[in-house]
Amino acid sequence: MRCAPTFRARPFVYLLTAVIALLAIDANSTWARVKLITLPVRERVEIQLDNPNATLVEEERVVPLVKGENQVDFSWANTQIDPNTIVFRVVGPAGNAAIDVKVLSVSYPPNESALVWAVGASDSGSARVRISYLLGNLTKSFNYRAVASHDEKTLVLSEYMRLANLANEDFSHTGLWAGFGPHFHKPIGLNETKELLVEKYQSVPIEKTYTCNPAEFDYIDRAQNKLRVPMHYVLKNDAAHQLGKAALPYGKVRIFIEGAGENALSSTAFLGEDWGKFTPKDGEMRLYVGVAQDIVVKRTIEKNQSKRVAGNLFNYDVVVKYEIENFKREPVTLDIAENLRHIRSEIRGETGREVDWELKGDTTFEGGPDAERSNAEKIVFHAKLPAADAHGKAQKITHKLHLTIKNEW
Amino acid sequence: MAQLNKSLRIVFVLVVAIGASLPAWASNIDLSTVPKRDSVQLTIYNSEDITLVRETRVVTFKKGINPLEFSWANTLIDPSSVDLKFVTSADKLEVEDTTFPHDKSQMLYWNVKSNFDGEATIQISYFTSGITWSADYTAIANTNETKLDLDGFVRVTNNSGEEYENAHVRLVVGTINLVEKIAELAKIPIGEVKQLNKEELGEFRRMAGRQAMDRVAIGGAMSPTSAPSEKEIFKEGLSEYFIYAIEGTETIPNGWSKRMRSFKGDGVPIKIQYRYRPQEYGDQLVRLYLTTNNKESELGTTPLPDGVVRVFRDNGRDGLSYLTQQSIKYVPIGERIELNLGSDPNVVFELTKQRASRDHVWMQVHGTNTFKEVGGDADVSEPNMSVVGWDDHGIYRQEIRNDTAKLIDVEIRRTFGGHVVFRSELNPKLHDYQTVEFTTQVAPGARKNLRYELVQHQGHNAKQNNVTLETAAVK
Numbered sequence: 001m002r003c004a005p006t007f008r009a010r011p012f013v014y015l016l017t018a019v020i021a022l023l024a025i026d027a028n029s030t031w032a033r034v035k036l037i038t039l040p041v042r043e044r045v046e047i048q049l050d051n052p053n054a055t056l057v058e059e060e061r062v063v064p065l066v067k068g069e070n071q072v073d074f075s076w077a078n079t080q081i082d083p084n085t086i087v088f089r090v091v092g093p094a095g096n097a098a099i100d101v102k103v104l105s106v107s108y109p110p111n112e113s114a115l116v117w118a119v120g121a122s123d124s125g126s127a128r129v130r131i132s133y134l135l136g137n138l139t140k141s142f143n144y145r146a147v148a149s150h151d152e153k154t155l156v157l158s159e160y161m162r163l164a165n166l167a168n169e170d171f172s173h174t175g176l177w178a179g180f181g182p183h184f185h186k187p188i189g190l191n192e193t194k195e196l197l198v199e200k201y202q203s204v205p206i207e208k209t210y211t212c213n214p215a216e217f218d219y220i221d222r223a224q225n226k227l228r229v230p231m232h233y234v235l236k237n238d239a240a241h242q243l244g245k246a247a248l249p250y251g252k253v254r255i256f257i258e259g260a261g262e263n264a265l266s267s268t269a270f271l272g273e274d275w276g277k278f279t280p281k282d283g284e285m286r287l288y289v290g291v292a293q294d295i296v297v298k299r300t301i302e303k304n305q306s307k308r309v310a311g312n313l314f315n316y317d318v319v320v321k322y323e324i325e326n327f328k329r330e331p332v333t334l335d336i337a338e339n340l341r342h343i344r345s346e347i348r349g350e351t352g353r354e355v356d357w358e359l360k361g362d363t364t365f366e367g368g369p370d371a372e373r374s375n376a377e378k379i380v381f382h383a384k385l386p387a388a389d390a391h392g393k394a395q396k397i398t399h400k401l402h403l404t405i406k407n408e409w
Numbered sequence: 410m411a412q413l414n415k416s417l418r419i420v421f422v423l424v425v426a427i428g429a430s431l432p433a434w435a436s437n438i439d440l441s442t443v444p445k446r447d448s449v450q451l452t453i454y455n456s457e458d459i460t461l462v463r464e465t466r467v468v469t470f471k472k473g474i475n476p477l478e479f480s481w482a483n484t485l486i487d488p489s490s491v492d493l494k495f496v497t498s499a500d501k502l503e504v505e506d507t508t509f510p511h512d513k514s515q516m517l518y519w520n521v522k523s524n525f526d527g528e529a530t531i532q533i534s535y536f537t538s539g540i541t542w543s544a545d546y547t548a549i550a551n552t553n554e555t556k557l558d559l560d561g562f563v564r565v566t567n568n569s570g571e572e573y574e575n576a577h578v579r580l581v582v583g584t585i586n587l588v589e590k591i592a593e594l595a596k597i598p599i600g601e602v603k604q605l606n607k608e609e610l611g612e613f614r615r616m617a618g619r620q621a622m623d624r625v626a627i628g629g630a631m632s633p634t635s636a637p638s639e640k641e642i643f644k645e646g647l648s649e650y651f652i653y654a655i656e657g658t659e660t661i662p663n664g665w666s667k668r669m670r671s672f673k674g675d676g677v678p679i680k681i682q683y684r685y686r687p688q689e690y691g692d693q694l695v696r697l698y699l700t701t702n703n704k705e706s707e708l709g710t711t712p713l714p715d716g717v718v719r720v721f722r723d724n725g726r727d728g729l730s731y732l733t734q735q736s737i738k739y740v741p742i743g744e745r746i747e748l749n750l751g752s753d754p755n756v757v758f759e760l761t762k763q764r765a766s767r768d769h770v771w772m773q774v775h776g777t778n779t780f781k782e783v784g785g786d787a788d789v790s791e792p793n794m795s796v797v798g799w800d801d802h803g804i805y806r807q808e809i810r811n812d813t814a815k816l817i818d819v820e821i822r823r824t825f826g827g828h829v830v831f832r833s834e835l836n837p838k839l840h841d842y843q844t845v846e847f848t849t850q851v852a853p854g855a856r857k858n859l860r861y862e863l864v865q866h867q868g869h870n871a872k873q874n875n876v877t878l879e880t881a882a883v884k
Contacts (some may be wrong), residue, residue, distance in 0.1 A: 257722025
């Protein structure tokens with residue numbers, strides 16, 4: 001049997017038990033119902049946020065039952081509860097008396113956000129029940145605040161979870177769990193957004209990288225063949241780098257840097273921000289901080305010579321030259337990445353076929369290509385650049401990449 | 410407030426007119442009695458929108474012709490399916506004729522010839538639309554994900570326009586064949602139902618009716634117990650179908666639906682497997698719970714009808730984690746149950762093409778049927794040739810990183826079109842002529858790199874359309 005209509009109009013989730021129900025039929029043959037209803041309050045609420053796409057709410061209530069069959073009415077209004085996901089579990093008796101409680105059936109009334117459990121009890125008493133359901137518009141996101149040390153060797157990474165409650169339901173004292181990190185107990189009011197510090201990682205070593213890759217980052221000055229050189233902070237999500245407790249979820253990372261001297265904190269400056277991609281344990285999070293304008297890389301294709309193999313089949317002898325100047329006062333390592341398809345399209349146009357290439361021995365990069373980061377279509381080298389001298393004059397470093405692009409037609 | 414709509418739309422009337430036949434009760438002044446339903450049974454099919462309704466009523470007959478009127482205004486009854494039988498005194502009663510009046514589409518008249526004065530139990534059966542049932546499942550894994558509590562439910566929804574009180578409910582699992590939709594038949598007058606279809610449909614309905622009749626006593630024979638308990642759902646195979654009979658009777662008001670547990674599987678053992686099968690699961694490595702619908706797995710009492718499974722896990726913190734929901738197709742007894750939980754963020758699965766090259770390049774001399782291989786008899790001295798065949802070589806590294814706390818089993822299937830050689834030391838097998846399958850295990854916290862070489866014969870070099878497996882080290 002159902003509850004009185006006054007309860008329906010409120011934007012809350014309701015649980016009612018009809019303890020005594022007297023049924024009568026009026027002159028028009030419609031059901032008139034006189035009932036005594038109890039309103040079991042929430043004893044405990046847990047919001048499980050560990051699923052990336054759904055929010056599970058679990059609430060525990062103590063429901064008074066009489067011996068025999070009871071109607072337990074669960075209704076909601078103006079909230080996005082998926083009724084098909086509702087799970088009703090009897091945790092146990094609420095008092096000392098042991099009563100056997102079973103869910104007999106569930107009935108769904110037409111055109112209402114409600115359902116009615118028929119619950120059988122072996123004796124009169126209270127039962128502790130747990131109701132779980134997926135709730136829409138209660139969403140989470142993650143964001144990070146990273147404060148780098150002045151020397152950019154380490155940073156402090158704070159990971160926040162932002163919970164937005166647009167579910168039209170008030171949760172006064174609620175357990176919250178993101179699937180990792182601490183278990184929070186916080187109230188979340190209607191239309192409230194709450195930001196919680198999930199983890200704070202101290203002294204996280206960072207690798208500061210400078211990378212040029214014409215296919216990905218293009219030129220900063222095409223007329224002068226100067227490549228754009230973005231600077232990244234790279235965080236390794238493992239224990240050796242003070243991380244690795246859990247995967248780092250996708251989220252915006254705001255990056256600051258401490259000032260120098262005694263007022264390091266007060267003179268903290270904003271460096272930039274980037275979207276941190278989902279980073280599993282042992283993975284790398286690369287954060288694009290900004291363009292390094294003190295590192296100048298001029299890239300020219302010095303040689304492009306085709307050689308007929310037979311018929312319409314050609315090999316191409318290609319030399320790419322890099323003239324690099326580091327105007328910084330400290331030495332840096334520059335990552336130079338080339339996409340082989342990009343090079344082929346520059347010298348002869350795209351064919352749609354895989355690039356069959358071979359690195360020639362007179363390529364000048366020390367140590368050869370980075371095997372871990374290179375693959376069939378991408379080749380990565382590291383170039384060590386000395387610091388500029390005391391007058392700011394940079395030493396010009398020249399490297400050459402010598403390739404044969406084979407079997408093209 | 411939801412109201413129980415008690416308006417009775419199906420009316421059965423005994424027209425009191427001594428010695429009457431059709432002309433008599435067509436007069437303007439009638440006297441009639443309304444025998445009530447004594448019992449009703451619903452047999453609901455889930456593959457089609459069709460329900461067989463059987464109801465019994467006690468009627469007092471007088472010797473001679475007894476006109477009976479049966480009407481079903483605002484319901485979804487198929488008029489061609491309405492059938493009258495005599496449960497008692499069948500040898501003394503006979504249906505003389507059935508008339509569907511031209512001016513009232515949802516009504517019929519029977520003229521019953523009686524050889525005696527007295528009571529008889531009659532049975533009216535018909536098909537209606539609007540009563541449906543569906544199955545769904547709730548699965549809760551234990552914290553270690555070794556066992557699963559799998560509960561099955563059936564949900565009956567009544568949108569037929571009629572309320573069947575205290576009905577014996579039977580649910581049919583299986584796919585039946587209908588030549589016309591009941592909902593469509595319910596909306597057209599009997600005269601417009603094509604004769605051929607009616608005969609075909611009638612034969613099916615008579616057969617289905619007999620099958621349903623044979624088991625009428627199952628639900629009704631159950632007596633209520635003193636302690637409240639869930640209604641049992643009896644399961645029984647029937648031809649190509651399976652029938653669930655709900656204990657006792659049910660009343661489902663029009664517009665309502667009711668959900669009951671159909672089976673309970675506690676502690677169902679599960680295995681976890683990771684699979685990469687892009688044709689089935691998309692381009693991702695997915696995690697699955699695997700079990701079998703048999704007694705060894707604490708199941709096997711019933712096939713699992715099509716339905717949605719909602720999967721949770723005990724999160725070990727006195728709560729549940731929601732994992733996924735998915736639709737499953739009918740699972741016969743003895744068949745495997747596979748629950749796809751989606752990708753696992755704690756397992757990294759990356760394929761890298763490490764090297765690409767070409768060889769065995771063949772050329773055709775222009776205007777001739779002469780073919781020459783580069784590196785052999787084709788050389789730079791002959792410019793009037795074009796490439797017509799070659800082999801593409803690709804060396805791949807399949808990286809699997811397991812950041813979970815358990816050893817994982819991984820199965821990978823990759824499909825390659827064309828004439829392909831798959832070269833590796835992965836001990837692969839062919840799932841089909843163009844799909845390679847290989848498996849591995851990855852220890853907790855470990856990383857595995859599986860390497861293989863793919864040789865794709867292109868153009869003139871392609872002689873087959875299949876994959877050949879070769880065992881060799883990948884350089």
